[in-house]
Amino acid sequence: MIHVVCSHCGATNRMPEGRDLAAGKCGKCNRQLFEGQPADVSAAILEKHIAKSDIPVLVDVWAPWCGPCKVMGPQFEAAAKQAEPKLRFVKLNSDENQELSSRLGIRGIPTMIMFRGGKEVARISGAMASTDILKWADQ
Template structure:
């Protein structure tokens, strides 16, 4: 295993190499200066989604949602809490399926909210429905075999 990971900047799409030993130090994008591992949820577009899910070497959990969806809006603060708890281990993002409907058909999304965990270009697992932060954290830890 390499001592550095590739991360797509979720703000400008630039690929960055970050030493594993420095993941917890708040690395920033070399191009735009945006935080790469902030422990926050990033709102992304289709191009950023495709690049990050295909090339990133740190897991990314993506929330597929829509603004008209009550359970999606209800889960948003829980998703943000899980992002803070797993900072440095998994990145968190969300994509609006109403703005990018092609993502739903491409990924076979039949209902929202839907969380999909990606790692090294592969879908690892799906978690449908609105979930509390503790359940989201457990889902990620179990699938990635991270210590509690």
């Protein structure tokens, strides 16, 4: 079984290996588990993704006033369309989630952090094109 966290309600769903994850729906809220675009999540939902998901989680930490974040937003979405459900793409608004942003050690935005198995495995700051995001994530 593969554990997939719902970005809408935070429920952990168990999916049989080999099943098309892109077609999966949440057992609690009945929404699509993957929508081909990054979900803007709260600190609590992000922490569930990190702790309980068997799928690597790529987080874009951003803020609405940040010019480079506005440029990277569509690029991050384009990368999500290509890579989900192999990777989970989520966005964390650093203004609305200042405590978690501080605990994550965010010093500049946009910052992308890759989590796998509950641990941070990579981090990069600065705006990137979708192709560069995917190349970086594949490393």
